[in-house]
Amino acid sequence: MTKILVVEDDKNQQELYRQELIEEGYEVDVAGDGREAITKVQEARPDLVVLDISMPGMDGIEAMGKILGGDNRIPIILNTAYSSYKDNFMTWSADAYVIKSSDLTQLKNTIKQILESGGQQQTE
Amino acid sequence: MDRAQADVLDNTLVVLLAGGQGERLYPLTRDRAKPAVPFAGSYRIIDFTLSNAANSGLRKINVLTQYKSYSLQRHLQLGWNIFNYELGEYLNVIPPQQRMATMWYRGTADALFQNIYILERLRPTYVLILSGDHLYKMDYARLLHYHVQNAAHLTVACIEVNREEASRFGIMQVDDENRIVDFDEKPAQPKPIPGRPGAFLGSMGVYVFNTEELVRQVIADAKRDTAHDFGENILPGMIRDRDVFVYNFTDGAVGRPYWRDIGTLDAYWQASMDLLGPGPSFELADTQWPLRTYQEQHPPARIISTQGTGDGVAANSLVSAGAVINNARVTDSVISPGVTIEPGASVEGSVIMKDTVIGARAKVRNTIIDKNVHIPAGAEIGFDPDTDRRRFTVTDSGLVVIPKELPFEQPTEAVV
Numbered sequence: 001m002t003k004i005l006v007v008e009d010d011k012n013q014q015e016l017y018r019q020e021l022i023e024e025g026y027e028v029d030v031a032g033d034g035r036e037a038i039t040k041v042q043e044a045r046p047d048l049v050v051l052d053i054s055m056p057g058m059d060g061i062e063a064m065g066k067i068l069g070g071d072n073r074i075p076i077i078l079n080t081a082y083s084s085y086k087d088n089f090m091t092w093s094a095d096a097y098v099i100k101s102s103d104l105t106q107l108k109n110t111i112k113q114i115l116e117s118g119g120q121q122q123t124e
Numbered sequence: 125m126d127r128a129q130a131d132v133l134d135n136t137l138v139v140l141l142a143g144g145q146g147e148r149l150y151p152l153t154r155d156r157a158k159p160a161v162p163f164a165g166s167y168r169i170i171d172f173t174l175s176n177a178a179n180s181g182l183r184k185i186n187v188l189t190q191y192k193s194y195s196l197q198r199h200l201q202l203g204w205n206i207f208n209y210e211l212g213e214y215l216n217v218i219p220p221q222q223r224m225a226t227m228w229y230r231g232t233a234d235a236l237f238q239n240i241y242i243l244e245r246l247r248p249t250y251v252l253i254l255s256g257d258h259l260y261k262m263d264y265a266r267l268l269h270y271h272v273q274n275a276a277h278l279t280v281a282c283i284e285v286n287r288e289e290a291s292r293f294g295i296m297q298v299d300d301e302n303r304i305v306d307f308d309e310k311p312a313q314p315k316p317i318p319g320r321p322g323a324f325l326g327s328m329g330v331y332v333f334n335t336e337e338l339v340r341q342v343i344a345d346a347k348r349d350t351a352h353d354f355g356e357n358i359l360p361g362m363i364r365d366r367d368v369f370v371y372n373f374t375d376g377a378v379g380r381p382y383w384r385d386i387g388t389l390d391a392y393w394q395a396s397m398d399l400l401g402p403g404p405s406f407e408l409a410d411t412q413w414p415l416r417t418y419q420e421q422h423p424p425a426r427i428i429s430t431q432g433t434g435d436g437v438a439a440n441s442l443v444s445a446g447a448v449i450n451n452a453r454v455t456d457s458v459i460s461p462g463v464t465i466e467p468g469a470s471v472e473g474s475v476i477m478k479d480t481v482i483g484a485r486a487k488v489r490n491t492i493i494d495k496n497v498h499i500p501a502g503a504e505i506g507f508d509p510d511t512d513r514r515r516f517t518v519t520d521s522g523l524v525v526i527p528k529e530l531p532f533e534q535p536t537e538a539v540v
Contacts, residue, residue, distance in 0.1 A: 065223055069224060090240060
């Protein structure tokens with residue numbers, strides 16, 4: 001089964017993502033900050049990472065650099081409440097940039113597209 | 125220069141890649157990075173590229189260091205601390221940050237990838253990528269102007285090389301508009317410039333990128349398992365779907381066009397010889413294009429001739445401050461600061477680096493001697509390749525290289 005790692009510090013959102021993505025047929029793991037995400041990527045080898053940016057501990061941008069340093073092919077979707085990060089070069093390594101919403105349709109579609117294309121999608 | 129051209133310079137970040145190991149210059153790179161290798165007496169190799177940048181009006185410079193950076197870092201701190209931060213000028217020396225990876229730079233493109241943070245902080249419109257191991261004088265402002273005029277994504281500076289040299293370069297093919305249509309990295313069968321068999325366009329490793337394009341390209345490259353090299357891995361893809369132009373070095377050269385890669389010991393020696401003679405190929409004394417470095421305090425060079433005991437002669441040579449040529453003969457050589465050449469010695473076709481002593485009656489020919497070496501009295505170096513090979517590096521062409529501070533505990537066989 002396709003494994004997705006959701007990196008998110010807010011407990012309620014963690015639960016929302018977990019439930020909705022399980023319903024989509026994915027196996028879902030959760031990390032509470034960037035540091036935990038790095039460990040879980042190494043241990044559990046997920047097929048895709050959904051990564052919040054603003055988190056206590058290590059933020060999503062720094063974690064993304066470290067995750068890609070260990071595996072340059074793992075697809076990463078940045079999922080944040082702020083559109084302002086989108087112009088930041090540091091976020092351009094992500095395969096996609098999705099603004100947070102209570103409706104997860106866009107996130108689910110993006111996950112599907114990236115998995116189907118084998119992680120070839122580029123942020124523009 | 126009009127306002128628009130000044131703005132281009134102001135919005136250009138220079139990234140000087142100074143991280144190479146310089147293995148082919150060993151043993152000169154035993155204790156220092158290639159750009160920090162002393163050259164032309166009081167200079168370091170990096171000084172020529174930095175002088176080009178400063179003379180071109182480029183004052184935002186990041187030098188990316190990596191291996192053996194102590195000597196380079198120290199030289200830049202002492203010699204290039206001339207920029208005024210309050211006027212928006214700077215020269216930053218940046219060691220690997222391991223922000224995007226936990227490894228050292230795997231190639232030129234990876235060096236930029238790992239420094240995307242700096243591009244984000246500074247947000248230049250253009251990035252001029254340079255390397256610190258070439259000897260040339262070039263006005264980068266003209267290159268940048270050309271890049272902007274063409275609305276290019278990338279402009280690659282090129283020199284014309286011959287067939288023999290072509291296999292060591294990235295070779296380009298261009299159309300009538302100077303757009304690059306084909307690129308081969310170090311090709312066995314290089315394609316010449318159309319209509320000019322025997323002439324090839326070789327990349328100088330000097331690139332102007334639009335910053336956003338650069339960021340996209342190095343990220344895409346980081347996600348592939350490549351050598352992470354601009355020429356090999358980024359150019360071929362870009363010429364297919366981006367606007368990539370060639371800029372001919374002769375259009376931007378200052379004075380008589382001269383360019384040399386100081387990447388090997390033989391090339392280092394030849395470049396040194398190019399500084400000598402009347403109307404040298406590379407002129408150090410250029411008031412229009414001043415070449416700066418860090419200079420320690422030294423008294424003027426002294427050449428001593430004691431009547432009746434021999435001669436003190438320096439012919440066709442560069443003699444740096446603080447050198448003493450005491451009743452000795454120097455011809456076709458580069459003598460660095462603080463070098464002493466004792467009575468009866470002769471030095472010919474050689475490069476002698478700082479504070480080295482050539483003992484009395486010693487004979488040195490076609491040799492590079494690094495800093496702080498004491499050649500014993502009566503020694504002969506550069507005359508018998510077999511003897512030299514037992515103690516020193518000797519290149520295929522017969523050039524002898526003696527590393528820094530090499531001790532001579534025993535007198536050499538030639539001592540009388």
